[in-house]
Amino acid sequence: MLDRRTLLTTTAGAAAVTAAGSLLGAAPAVAAPRRGAVLARGLDIPWGLTFLPNGDALVTERENARVSRVRRGGGLVSVGRIEGVDLSDDAGEGGLLGCVVSPTFREDREVFFYLTTPTDNRVIAMRFVGGGLQDRRTVLAGIPRARTHNGGRLAFGPDGLLYATTGDTREPSTSQNTSSLAGKILRMQRDGSPAAGNPFGNQVWSYGHRNVQGVAWDADGRMWATEFGEQRTDELNRIRSGGNYGWPGTEGRGGPAGTIDPFVTWSLTGTCSPSGLAVARGRAWVGALAGQSLYSVVLAGPDEGRIRRHFRGDVGRIRTVVTAPDGSLWITTANGGNDRVIRVLL
Helix, strand or coil, X not given: CCCCCEECCECCECCHHHHHHHHCCCCCCCCCCEEEEEEEEEEXXXXXXXXXXXXXXXXXXXXXXXXXXXXXXXXXEEEEXXXXXXXXXXXXXXXXXXXXXXXXXXXXXXEEEEEECCCCEEEEEEEEECCEEEEEEEEEEEECCCCCCCCCCEEECCCCCEEEXXXXXXXXXXXXXXXXXXXXXXXXXXCCCECCCCCCCCCEEEECCCEEEEEEECCCCCEEEEECCCCCEEEEEXXXXXXXXXXXXXXXXXXXXXXXXXXXXXXXXXXXXXXXXEEECCEEEEEECCCCEEEEEECCCCCCCCEEEECCCCCCCEEEEEECCCCCEEEEECCCCCEEEEEEEC
C-alpha cells in the first residue's frame, strides 16, 4: 500500500511518478507548467541564481567561479570571477555555489556567495557596483569541505536573516553534532554571527541533514528544504527550529523518537536527486538532477503531499529553481556543457 506522502517507483513502471498521482488524491486545479524562453546558454554548471531589483538575475558557475548577469528578456553579460575558489580536481562538487542578493540591495548593493576554498567552505559578501563586484568581506568561514556533500544554497528568510545549507562532507557523524557546521541548515546575521533565538547558541538552525541544496518559504512563512538521500530515499522536509532530520541513523521516514519525518519522499534516488527549490501557487517546485525533471508537490489542502513530474528528460538535469519577480520560475540545467537558464511559465 502506498504511503500518501511517499512516491514509489517500480522497474515495471517507467511512468510510475505520474501514474502514482492517481493514488495520491484528486489533481489540484492548477495548470501544468510550460517551458518558456531560454534566457541564457553556454554556461558551465550554473549553480546559484538571484534576482536584482529590476528583474535581471545574477548567476554563478560552479566550475569556473564566474558570475554573470542574465537579462530578464534574455542575454548574458559578464560580471567577473570570484577569486580564491578551489577549481582543482580536488574540489569535486565544490566550487562557486549559491548566491543571494541582500534584501536591502538598493541601499547596500551587497550580494552573498557560498564558495569552496582549498581549506573550507565559506560565505562571503561583495558589492555589485558599476556592473562589477568589489569590496569583498568574509561573512562565515570554517564550514567543513570535501569532494562531495558541500551543501551550498543561500537564501534570506522572511525574518530578514541569512540561511545557508551545508553537507555532511562524507563524515555522517558530524550531522548529529550541533557544535559542527556540517550537515546543517545555518541561520545568521549578515555579519555571520549567530541569529538571536537560534536553538544551540551558534549558527545551527536544524541538524541531521545529509546534503541540503534547496530552501524556500511558503506564504505562511513555513520553511522547506530538499535533501539528497544516500541510495534509497530523497526528501522534501518542513524545517523547524532545532529539528533533527535523522541522518545518518535514518534515511527517509520511520526514524526514532525525537527525529522529524520528511513531508514527502522519493523512493529510489535515481528518480529525483532533488536540488533547487522554489514555492509558488501552493506547491513546492523541485529541480531533479538524476531524475531530469521538475517536480511539484502540493503543500496543503485535500491534495497535500501529491507529487507530479514535469519536463521528464526534456531539458536534462535541473540544478536550481527560483521564483522570478513576474511569478514565473527560472531554472538552470546541470548537464556539464552549454548549460542554460530557462523560464518556466506557471
